Each structure stands twice: as C-alpha cells, then as structure tokens.
Amino acid sequence: MASDPNEAVTGALRLRVSDGVEIQATAFGAHAVSWRCQGRERLYLSPRASFGAGKAIRGGIPVIFPQFGGRGSGPRHGFARTRLWESIPAPPTGPGLAFGLREDDETRLHWPHRFEAELALQPGGDRLRxxxxxxxxxxAAFEFTVALHTYLRVADIAGTLIHGLEDRPYLDSADGGRRVEATDAPVRFEGEVDRIYMEARKPLRVTDGDQLLRLESTGFADIVVWNPGAVLASSLDDLGGDQYRRFVCVEAGNVVSPVRLEPRTAWTGVQTLVVETRAGI
Structure with a gap:
C-alpha cells in the first residue's frame, strides 16, 4: 500500500473521469475508499485500515445496513460493510461504479429476509453521488436502519465546522443517547462528538480552512456526525495516534425511525457531496 493509503488500494476498482476526478472502490463492502475531485483527495482512509474479510474498513464510505449501531439483534452496523458484493453495470445516467448484494445463508442468520441491494457511485466534475x-x-414487509458512514478528509478537526444543523435537536450517543435541544451554532469538535440529528433534511456545509464541501441527501431523514477525539481514537487499533484530527464523519441515514418496505417495493437513499468555493457559503 502507498504511503498515502488513498493513493492505491489492492483490489480496488478505479474509475477516472478526468485528470482531476477519480474514484476507487472495493467489492468488499461496496466500499468507496478514495474520491479525488479537482485534483484533491476528499475522503479519509486510515493508514492502519484492514482489508481482511470479516472486518470493516476504517475510512472511506462504509455502507451501514440493515442495522445502525446496536439498534437490532445482528452485527453492529449490519453485515453489508463486511460482505463481498458483486460488481454490476453502473446506472445509464453517467460514468460510475456499482455493486449488488442479495441475501444468502449467512445474512439470513442475522436478518431473516429476502432482499436485493445496489450501491452506485457516480463522480462528476465537482461532486460525488x-x-x-x-x-x-x-x-412479508421488513424494516431496517441504514446510513452512508462517510469519512471526509480535513486538514485539522480543530478548525472544522459543520453548518446547517443549528436548528436541529440531536441525540448525544457519547452521553448515553441524551437528547440535546438545538444550539443555534455550527458544530465544532472539542473531544469526542457522536450525534444523531433527527429530521435534518436541508443541505449541510463542512468548512475546513479554505475548503468547503456541501452535502445534500434525499431519502434519508437523519444526519450522524462523528469524530472519536483523542481518547477514543487511541484505543482503536485501526486508527490510533493523532489520526482523529484528519477526518470528520458526516453520514446521511435513517437511524431513529426505520425504513419499512412492503413486499415487491424498493427504497432509495442518495447522498451527494459537492465541492464549493468559499464564496458559496
């Protein structure tokens, strides 16, 4: 693996759209591990990330399905992020990478339902869909919780702000799930932050010095914001050191209220990351 783990991941599929736009993803977990946009890496991947079967990759965009965290009887954050998906044709709407997953004997041990899932990654000149x-x-109908656990690369978490959640209450998972009312201030990072913002549907902006990223979503009701801080990060074998300073997780999800699907119906959730200039805020 290269000194910058986002540069080359063994076994990853790579799609270059232009000189400055490229995406890499693995069939293991249908996991995006790198997104270069306008010549700059936008996702974070831990230098200690493991790519072995059965262990989720630390960084990139893990797919959380059919269970968020411990909100169910199956593996924490579900089985999708540790299963081998199948590479499938990308949607006809533009260049991209796509993967498919369906139930098998092992998934039925944890979640006894027949399903099909597809993940499509479509990079553009200034965005990733x-x-x-x-x-x-x-x-029969079934229910699931779900999230796109997006690790965004930042220069320093201490100077990172998230705008757009000022008017939303949240559940503080770092404090036993305590409900906190809206703060009327952008999200800052001083120690561990682990929050579920409920019914947060408007666009967000992550500012990081001179960098600005807009996040939009459809089909998702909640936003999860996470950074482990120094203490928790030091206990994570696949992170460690001061790596917590290099990323923030901002993930679109349906966490508080599960998605319910009737037989022969489908649900789609979309998260779009857009690179903006400072003038856009």
Whole structure:
C-alpha cells in the first residue's frame, strides 16, 4: 500500500473521469475508499485500515445496513460493510461504479429476509453521488436502519465546522443517547462528538480552512456526525495516534425511525457531496 493509503488500494476498482476526478472502490463492502475531485483527495482512509474479510474498513464510505449501531439483534452496523458484493453495470445516467448484494445463508442468520441491494457511485466534475437502493423480494414487509458512514478528509478537526444543523435537536450517543435541544451554532469538535440529528433534511456545509464541501441527501431523514477525539481514537487499533484530527464523519441515514418496505417495493437513499468555493457559503 502507498504511503498515502488513498493513493492505491489492492483490489480496488478505479474509475477516472478526468485528470482531476477519480474514484476507487472495493467489492468488499461496496466500499468507496478514495474520491479525488479537482485534483484533491476528499475522503479519509486510515493508514492502519484492514482489508481482511470479516472486518470493516476504517475510512472511506462504509455502507451501514440493515442495522445502525446496536439498534437490532445482528452485527453492529449490519453485515453489508463486511460482505463481498458483486460488481454490476453502473446506472445509464453517467460514468460510475456499482455493486449488488442479495441475501444468502449467512445474512439470513442475522436478518431473516429476502432482499436485493445496489450501491452506485457516480463522480462528476465537482461532486460525488452515492445512491443506495434496497428492494424487498420477500413475501412479508421488513424494516431496517441504514446510513452512508462517510469519512471526509480535513486538514485539522480543530478548525472544522459543520453548518446547517443549528436548528436541529440531536441525540448525544457519547452521553448515553441524551437528547440535546438545538444550539443555534455550527458544530465544532472539542473531544469526542457522536450525534444523531433527527429530521435534518436541508443541505449541510463542512468548512475546513479554505475548503468547503456541501452535502445534500434525499431519502434519508437523519444526519450522524462523528469524530472519536483523542481518547477514543487511541484505543482503536485501526486508527490510533493523532489520526482523529484528519477526518470528520458526516453520514446521511435513517437511524431513529426505520425504513419499512412492503413486499415487491424498493427504497432509495442518495447522498451527494459537492465541492464549493468559499464564496458559496
């Protein structure tokens, strides 16, 4: 692996759209591990990330399905991020990488439903569109929680702000799930931050010095914001050191209220990351 782990990941599929736009993703977890836009890496991947079967990759965009965290009886954050997906044709709407997953004997041990899932990654000149579709091919309805656990690369977490959540209450997972009312201030990072913002549907902006990223989503009701801070990061074998300073996780999801799918119906959630100039804020 290269000194910058986003530069080359063994076994990753790579799609170059132009000289400054490229994406890499692995079939393991349908996991985007690198997104270069306008010549700059936009995702964070831990130098200690493991790519072995059965262990989720630390960084990039893990797919959380069919269970967020411990909100169910299956593996924490579900099985999708540790399963081998199948590479499938990208949607006809533009260049991209796409992967498919369906139930098998192992998934049914944790979640006894018949389903089909597809993840499509479509990079453009200034953006990355991530679309997850789940189909119920069973004879009964089922429910699931879901998120796109996006690790955004930043220069220093101490100077990073998230705008657009000022008017939303949140559940503080770092404090036992305590409900906190809206703060009327952008999100700052001083120690561990682990929050679920409920019904947060408007665009967000992540500012990082002279960098600005806009996040838009459809089909998702909640936003999760996470950074482990120094203490928790030091206990994570696949992170460690001061790496917590290099990323912030901002993930679109349906966490508080599960998605319910009737037989022969489908759900799609889309998160779009857009690189902006400072004039856009």
């Amino acid at each position: 991530i679309a997850l579709t789940v189909r119920n091919v069973d004879n």
